[in-house]
Amino acid sequence: MRLGPRPAALGLLLLLYAAVAGASKAEELHYPQGEHRADYDREALLGVQEDVDEYVKLGHEEQQRRLQSIIKKIDSDSDGLLTENELSQWIQMSFKHYAMQEAKQQFVEYDKNSDGTVTWDEYNIQMYDRVIDFDEDTALDDAEEESFRQLHLKDKKRFEKANQDSGPGLSLEEFIAFEHPEEVDYMTEFVIQEALEEHDKNGDGFVSLEEFLGDYRRDPTANEDPEWILVEKDRFVNDYDKDNDGRLDPQELLSWVVPNNQGIAQEEALHLIDEMDLNSDKKLSEEEILENQDLFLTSEATDYGRQLHDDYFYHDEL
Numbered sequence: 396m397r398l399g400p401r402p403a404a405l406g407l408l409l410l411l412y413a414a415v416a417g418a419s420k421a422e423e424l425h426y427p428q429g430e431h432r433a434d435y436d437r438e439a440l441l442g443v444q445e446d447v448d449e450y451v452k453l454g455h456e457e458q459q460r461r462l463q464s465i466i467k468k469i470d471s472d473s474d475g476l477l478t479e480n481e482l483s484q485w486i487q488m489s490f491k492h493y494a495m496q497e498a499k500q501q502f503v504e505y506d507k508n509s510d511g512t513v514t515w516d517e518y519n520i521q522m523y524d525r526v527i528d529f530d531e532d533t534a535l536d537d538a539e540e541e542s543f544r545q546l547h548l549k550d551k552k553r554f555e556k557a558n559q560d561s562g563p564g565l566s567l568e569e570f571i572a573f574e575h576p577e578e579v580d581y582m583t584e585f586v587i588q589e590a591l592e593e594h595d596k597n598g599d600g601f602v603s604l605e606e607f608l609g610d611y612r613r614d615p616t617a618n619e620d621p622e623w624i625l626v627e628k629d630r631f632v633n634d635y636d637k638d639n640d641g642r643l644d645p646q647e648l649l650s651w652v653v654p655n656n657q658g659i660a661q662e663e664a665l666h667l668i669d670e671m672d673l674n675s676d677k678k679l680s681e682e683e684i685l686e687n688q689d690l691f692l693t694s695e696a697t698d699y700g701r702q703l704h705d706d707y708f709y710h711d712e713l
Contacts, residue, residue, distance in 0.1 A: 462688065466681050476678040482664035483657070490656045491578065498574045502567050512564030515554055549589065556585045577653040587645045590652040601642040607631050607651075 469477050469485040505513040505521045519526045531548060535541040557573035558565055559581065565573055576582035594602045594609075608627060613620060620628075635643055635651050643651065671679055671687045 459685065459688070462685070463681065466684055476676075476680055477684075478678055479661070479664045479668060482667060482679075483660045486660035486663055487656050490660065494575050494578065495571060498571045499567065501574065502570045505570070510564075512562065512566060513570050514564035515551065517564070518550075518554065553582075553585065553589070556582065583649065586653060587649055590648050591645070594648075601644055602648055602651075603642045604628065604631050607643065 466477065467473075469481050471481050471484070502513060505517050507517045507520060516526045527547060529544045529547055535544055553576065554565070554573055557569045557576070557579075559569060559572075560566075572579040572582050576586050591600065591602070594606050596606050597603075608624065611624060613624075619625075631643075632639075635647050637647055638644075668677060668679060671683050673683050673686065
């Protein structure tokens, strides 16, 4: 569902934001009076104001020099043209790089005694300022507290699964598996099982459309379902239920519960080519990119300009 003339990939990201903060508020901030506000992308997706300030400090010539270096790295076959696949692969690599960098920074913050491991107690202290211990077999009377208990127990199970060597805490690699199980093969089965426990209400090992929609009940006085239900049904049928049997098997379920960075990256690559391809060859030259530099710097191809002050991306030795 697209709410305005935004890049397709950004539209998907804003749908994710909507689940937490509300789509109308995000739309108001991102497209005031219907006009695209590019600095919103940088502020929202660079994460902290310091990153935005650093981006702004770069002069035009230095921005262009670093951008040219990035373009050469995206061009994996060195033919002077960026294809959809090259752009998509670069964006996916960017996603993973920053996810790993964030996890590494978190690891240092969570490792309170700096011994190179993060224990369950240290995780609790960082997250909640105290060690929390719930009885796994005793539900709480308060609905809000019970919901938190369930989430906390899920975190504990994921923590224990990530701890491959059964040591007293998680190493950096294990902590990354805990924070980003979608990036680690040995966590795949756990992710699937966790999703089945949450959504497979009848215990048949699959997720039906009704289970996919959760607690939704159609208003008997309404002529049709609300728009968000129509969107969700379309996603179920066209995006996830690959064998068209009306239910999601474990592998199909995985494509739903694990962020599809590949799909997001491909959509952004297609958007960039569509907007910047001046000679209609379905590829981007350096000249075409520099002609549309502002658009490229507010896209996921440069992580909204962040790559221009991260020498991991523009340094010649990458």
